[in-house]
Every structure is written in C-alpha cells, then in structure tokens.
Amino acid sequence: MDLLVDIGNSRVKWGINNNRLEPGVPVIHQDSNFEARLFSIWRALPKSPRRMAISCVASKSVLDQVKTIALDLWPSLSIIQAHSVAEAYGVRNAYEYPEKLGVDRWLCLIAARHYWSESVCIIDCGTAITIDAMDRNGCHLGGLICPGLTLMKQSLSNGTANLQLSAQSGLPSLARNTNDAIDNGALYAVIGLIKSVIADLNKPVKDLDVDNSPILQRVRLPDCQVSAAGKAAVKPTRTYSRHPVKRATEPSKKLIVPGRYLSRNPKLVLTGGDAGDIAPHLDNLSCVVPDLVLKGLSLILAE
Numbered sequence: 001m002d003l004l005v006d007i008g009n010s011r012v013k014w015g016i017n018n019n020r021l022e023p024g025v026p027v028i029h030q031d032s033n034f035e036a037r038l039f040s041i042w043r044a045l046p047k048s049p050r051r052m053a054i055s056c057v058a059s060k061s062v063l064d065q066v067k068t069i070a071l072d073l074w075p076s077l078s079i080i081q082a083h084s085v086a087e088a089y090g091v092r093n094a095y096e097y098p099e100k101l102g103v104d105r106w107l108c109l110i111a112a113r114h115y116w117s118e119s120v121c122i123i124d125c126g127t128a129i130t131i132d133a134m135d136r137n138g139c140h141l142g143g144l145i146c147p148g149l150t151l152m153k154q155s156l157s158n159g160t161a162n163l164q165l166s167a168q169s170g171l172p173s174l175a176r177n178t179n180d181a182i183d184n185g186a187l188y189a190v191i192g193l194i195k196s197v198i199a200d201l202n203k204p205v206k207d208l209d210v211d212n213s214p215i216l217q218r219v220r221l222p223d224c225q226v227s228a229a230g231k232a233a234v235k236p237t238r239t240y241s242r243h244p245v246k247r248a249t250e251p252s253k254k255l256i257v258p259g260r261y262l263s264r265n266p267k268l269v270l271t272g273g274d275a276g277d278i279a280p281h282l283d284n285l286s287c288v289v290p291d292l293v294l295k296g297l298s299l300i301l302a303e
Contacts (some may be wrong), residue, residue, distance in 0.1 A: 002301050003042075003049035003077075006104065006293040007056040007066060009127035011273070012038060015294045016049065017301070023291045026273075029062050039069050051078045053297040055103050082107060082300055089113065089299060094140040105130050105143065107296025111289075112269055113138050114299055119266035121201060122292070123194055125274035127151055131197055133266065146193060149274050152186040172281050191281050201266060 004021070006013040010030060015023040027038050052070055056063045070077055084106040086098040090113045095101045104124065109132060112120045117136060124130045125148060132143035147155065172188055175181040270279050271292035279286045289295070 001047045001049045002298070003045075003052040003070070004294045004297040004301075005052060005054045005066060006107075006297070007054065007058045007062055008104065009058060012062075012066060013291070013294065015291060016045065017298045018047070021291065021294060021298055023294065029058065029065070035065055035069060038066070039073070042069065042073055048074050049077060051080060051301060053301050054079065054081045055107055055293055055297060056081070057102050057104050080301065082297060089303075090138045091134065092139050094142040102130065104293050105132055107300075108132065108269075108271060108292045109134055109140055109296075110299055111292050111296040112267075115295070116267050116269070120269055121198060121266045122269045122271070123275070123278075124292075125149075125190070125270060125272035125278050129190060129193070129272075129274075131194065133197075133201055144193075144197065146190075148272075149186045149190060149277070152189060153182055156182055187278070187281070190278055194278070194282060198266075198268065 001016055001018040004015045004017055007029070010028060011026040012029050012034075013023070013026045015021050025041060027034060027041065031037070054063070054066070056066075067079060070079070082103050084093060084095075084099050084101040084103050086093050089110045091106075091109045093101055093106065093109075105122075108122045108124060112122055112134060119136045120134050122130075122132045122134070127148050127150065128145055129148045130143055130145050133141040135141060171180075171184055172191060173184060175184045268282065268286040269292065270286050270288045271290060273290075275288045275290060279288050
C-alpha cells in the first residue's frame with residue numbers, strides 16, 4: 001500500500017493506493033491541532049504504507065511536519081518527493097526554468113496526459129486558481145495563476161471597511177445585498193477568466209495577436225519545434241521514465257504559439273476544492289477530477 005500526499009496552500013489532501021486510489025479526509029494545516037489530527041487519522045489506517053509520495057507547495061515547515069508524523073508512525077517508510085522537471089512521463093514543461101513550475105500543476109499535467117489523449121485545459125480551483133494548457137502531443141503551453149474564490153473574498157474583507165467574509169459559493173447573478181454581491185462577484189471573475197482563456201485557445205492561429213494579447217504570450221518550450229504545416233516536427237514520446245530527462249539551467253529559446261497544436265474545444269478538466277462550485281457554470285462540457293494531483297503521484301510511483 002502507498003500513501004499519496006498533496007500538501008496545498010491550505011490543506012493536506014491525501015489518499016491510499018492499494019491497486020486503486022482511495023482519497024482520505026483532507027486536513028487544514030493552518031489549524032492549531034493539525035499535527036494531532038493528521039497523526040490520529042493516519043494511525044487508524046488498516047495497513048502500514050510501504051511508500052509515501054509527496055507533492056508540496058506549502059512551506060518547508062509544513063512539509064517537515066507531515067514527514068515527521070509519517071516517520072513516527074512508520075519508521076521504515078520510503079518517502080518520495082515529486083519535483084517539476086523539463087520533461088518526463090510524456091509531458092514537456094513550457095516554463096523557462098522548469099523547476100519553477102508548481103509541482104501540483106506538473107502532476108496534474110502528468111495525470112491528464114495519462115488519462116486523455118486529446119488537448120486539455122486544466123483548471124485547479126484551490127486557494128489559488130491555476131490554468132494550464134497542454135496539446136495532444138504532451139507539450140505544455142504555459143499557464144496562468146490568479147486568486148481563488150476564498151482569496152478574492154478575503155482580499156476584499158482585509159482591504160475594505162465594513163465588508164464581511166462569507167463562506168458561500170455564490171451564483172452568477174446580480175445581488176441585492178453586500179455579502180451576495182461579494183460571493184457572486186468572485187464567482188463571476190473566475191468564470192469570466194476561464195471562458196476568456198478557452199475562447200483565446202480556440203482561436204485559429206491566424207487570428208492570434210500573440211505579442212499584444214494580455215493572455216496569450218509566446219511560450220518557450222524545449223525541443224518542441226513547429227513545421228510549416230503547424231504540426232509538431234519533433235513529437236514528444238510517451239515514455240514514462242522515473243528519472244527526469246534533464247533539468248534545464250537556462251531558458252529555452254525556441255518559441256511556439258499557444259493554440260498551435262490545440263484541437264478546437266480542448267478537454268476542460270477541473271480539480272481542487274472549489275471545482276464543484278465552478279464547473280456547473282461553464283458552457284463547455286467539463287470533467288471534475290477532485291484528486292488529480294494524487295493521480296499524478298500514483299503514476300510516478302507506478303514506474
């Protein structure tokens with residue numbers, strides 16, 4: 001049995017993989033009783049895990065807490081921490097410095113590459129909202145980051161007077177009281193962002209004004225060249241190597257245009273805690289996968 005752990009900005013999401021993935025109850029790591037609660041939950045597992053795979057975008061102190069709890073319970077546990085690299089598991093990282101891509105986003109790309117053969121647009125709806133596009137050949141085209149629903153509302157509460165933070169998810173409609181206006185405004189902002197990105201990704205290449213578009217900028221990709229026909233001249237191989245191909249030390253100089261490889265209407269994949277609140281308001285047929293990061297971790301351990 002393997003233990004899969006996704007340490008996000010607010011919560012520790014985890015699951016066990018014993019021939020199939022079984023997600024556990026998330027724990028908020030900002031709570032004062034976080035360590036005691038996680039220790040109690042893991043101690044109740046029916047079997048001792050042999051390995052633990054970790055994705056962490058939180059602070060090192062939270063990572064160390066999680067590792068300490070696991071090793072206190074299972075001293076012989078093997079710990080594997082995931083990191084973003086230039087190319088692995090059939091995915092090519094678009095970042096100029098690949099290791100700077102959030103590891104949770106990298107794992108979502110790996111999972112999406114494994115489960116879907118078409119172009120995908122991945123929206124992780126957590127504390128921050130991240131959007132990443134990947135073509136059908138496994139070339140990551142880059143992404144965006146903005147505040148999530150709760151963070152948007154917190155910024156209003158912290159930066160203005162007499163505005164109270166609400167825990168409601170909101171509706172895409174005009175409101176008649178302040179609390180609903182904040183909830184609905186945050187939801188509108190997120191829905192508008194996603195729809196705008198999808199619309200730009202669906203534009204024909206000839207219609208893209210890459211240099212002047214606020215959303216679509218040129219993306220640097222390692223060794224992902226484009227022929228005159230607009231197809232990948234060097235296709236990424238879908239080879240799942242446990243070891244990183246190479247870690248880039250300098251930015252790649254090769255440029256491609258987002259949308260160049262994307263088929264019309266890429267698969268829209270939503271994950272993260274707010275995915276269920278956002279997905280119903282999107283026109284595109286979207287797929288909600290709450291545990292996409294954990295699925296990526298399981299694929300790494302499968303190699």
